[in-house]
Amino acid sequence: MANTLTVLLVGAGLSLGGFWVYGNRSRDVENVSLRPEPVPLVMSQRSYPLCSRTTRRNCVVDGDTFYTAKDKIRISDIDAPETHPPRCAEEADLGDRATNRLSELLSAGAFELVSAGRDEDRYGRKLRVVMRKGRSIGDILVSEGIARTWTGRRQPWCSENDGSFG
The missing domain is CATH 2.40.50.90 (OB fold (Dihydrolipoamide Acetyltransferase, E2P))
Known part of the structure; x- marks a missing residue:
């Protein structure tokens, strides 16, 4: 039981840690231009x-x-x-x-x-x-x-x- 709880807590921590490191990517897509700015x-x-x-x-x-x-x-x-x-x-x-x-x-x-x-x-x-x-x-x-x-x-x-x- 303790091992199962540990695995659940570590898994949840990794999931939250991944969200913290990478953030909500769907929000960032709005700010990404699909066409590069023209370079004179x-x-x-x-x-x-x-x-x-x-x-x-x-x-x-x-x-x-x-x-x-x-x-x-x-x-x-x-x-x-x-x-x-x-x-x-x-x-x-x-x-x-x-x-x-x-x-x-x-x-x-x-x-x-x-x-x-x-x-x-x-x-x-x-x-x-x-x-x-x-x-x-x-x-x-x-x-x-x-x-x-x-x-x-x-x-x-x-x-x-x-x-x-x-």
Whole structure:
């Protein structure tokens, strides 16, 4: 009888001790993220000229797309006017301005590429927010009136009165 009582007490102690050491794990699961926090990729300072037919490394395609050494990046927090092809003269002008300004901004110093949501778009471009010193480069383009904040779908850049290219 004494041995049975000892076994019961030791078993209960081990059970309570395990609960004390490991705690209530079901409560802790709520605090565990299933997706790791995105780690920004820091891009060192270099020149980002406009892309050409032969240059596809560290260059700017248009106002919201550029190449790094190994990836094609689509700036995910903005929409810039199309340049390939523009649909009207207004879009062509804004698109050229956005493209040249993005080249200037990327070439001005080191920046970070931060993942935000989906990793890639349907064209295989990496979707990233481009940050420098805590500010989105996309926000700079938006504040200058040559890009829009991305709302989830493209909107036209051409007014009804602007002559269409096709």
